Amino acid sequence: MALVRLQTEHFRNLGHDSVAFSPSFNLLYGANGSGKTSVLEAIGYLGLGRSFRISRHKAVVRHGEARFTVFGALAGLAPVVGEGPHRVGLSRDVVAKETTLRVDGENVRSLSELARHLPVSVIDPGVFEIVAGGPGYRRQFLDWLVFHVEPSFAALWQQCQRVTSQRNQTLRNGRIDESLLRVWDSQFAGLAERLSDFRLAGFERFQRAFQALIAEVSVPWTDGLRLEFYPGWDRQQALMDVLRAHREQELKVGHTLYGPNRADVRLKFQGRPVAETFSRGQQKTLVILMKIAQGMVLGEEGRQVTYLLDDINAELDVGHRAMLAERLSALGSQVFITAIERPEPEQLWGTHRAPEHQMFHVEHGTLTEE
Secondary structure, eight states: OEEEEEEEESBTTOOSSOEEOOSSEEEEEOOTTSSHHHHHHHHHHHHHSSOSSOSOGGGTBOTTOSEEEEEEEEEOSSOBTTBOOEEEEEEEETTTTEEEEEETTEEESOHHHHHTTSOEEEESGGGGHHHHSOHHHHHHHHHHHHHHHOTTHHHHHHHHHHHHHHHHHHHTSSSOOHHHHHHHHHHHHHHHHHHHHHHHHHHHHHHHHHHHHHTTSOOGGGGGEEEEEEOSSOTTSOHHHHHHHTHHHHHHHTSOOSSGGGOEEEEEETTEEHHHHSOHHHHHHHHHHHHHHHHHHHHHTTOOOEEEEOSGGGTSOHHHHHHHHHHHHHHTOEEEEEESSOOOHHHHHTTSOOOSEEEEEEETTEEEEO
16 A cells, blocks of 8 residues: 555644555655655655654654644555555544544554555665664564564564563562463463564565575675575474573672563674674665565555655665665555755656656645656
8 A cells, every 4th residue: 555645734844634645655855844754754654653763752743733643544555455545544642641543444453454554664864774783673574574574573572562561560570479470481482483474484584585686687796695484483492481590680780581572583794793893875776675675565465665765865866766666666665755956757757757756846745746
């Protein structure tokens, strides 16, 4: 599904007028502070349920207002059996701290019910932490993919999070309650095995797509590159046994040290971490390839990904921008690209024919189509 219409109310500096978008490429340009990134941020709320820029909902509501609303109309590039147009919306009262989620005019309780309709993938300066940052960034990268290809993953992940939290509270209790810990160990281990199976299956699909992609692009330094899924413990041992063997260690630190909460996608080049061996430019290229491979996996499911490319001129050179635009076009993705200067299609697609696209000038939170 692609976002073909967006309307917001009291969301940062954006106007209230409804805006129609292309299900293919949308190019937005304007001065700093004009509202370009706010448009992407609003779209991100419909696909992620949050801002990709800041953790606090209160930061996006217009000054003096108590509530913001984001509404979107979705449609597919091509009809999919059993899949019609959808209307999705999110409203947040920042005073009462209440969120309302709606799909096709009906309230829904779970954010996953909203987010599954619009797979949103962000490529902004912060995305390169997937390579340079800690395991949490890579877990989030993998879980986004698994969420969109495995319908039962979200509920299982939430259940595992709750059990992990309860187990951590018991570990921090200050006294050993072995009988209670054994109860939590049993529940945690059962959920962990199922969650890790989903992650492993998703990782294997991602790795096949990634290998197919790098076989097609001219990136010589990928010859020694290895991607490995680490589930959070040595699965040759039962997690229950691992937890019992490290009981004193976990009691000392007060939280769970082994399990899916410690999972990682390890990126290595000739046996060493990529973050230590790759240049900044190589790391950026790697992240782009990983993001494209994600889209390839969802494409196998007949799913269309909406990519939000924020200020990529500041991070990517002309060659990398062209490669990214060409590949996303070939995938049939919906793409939003922001820039300060007016993007020139021939710079984005080079000698390749530019796909169907719309151009918008953004000024004072208002989008004007050119």
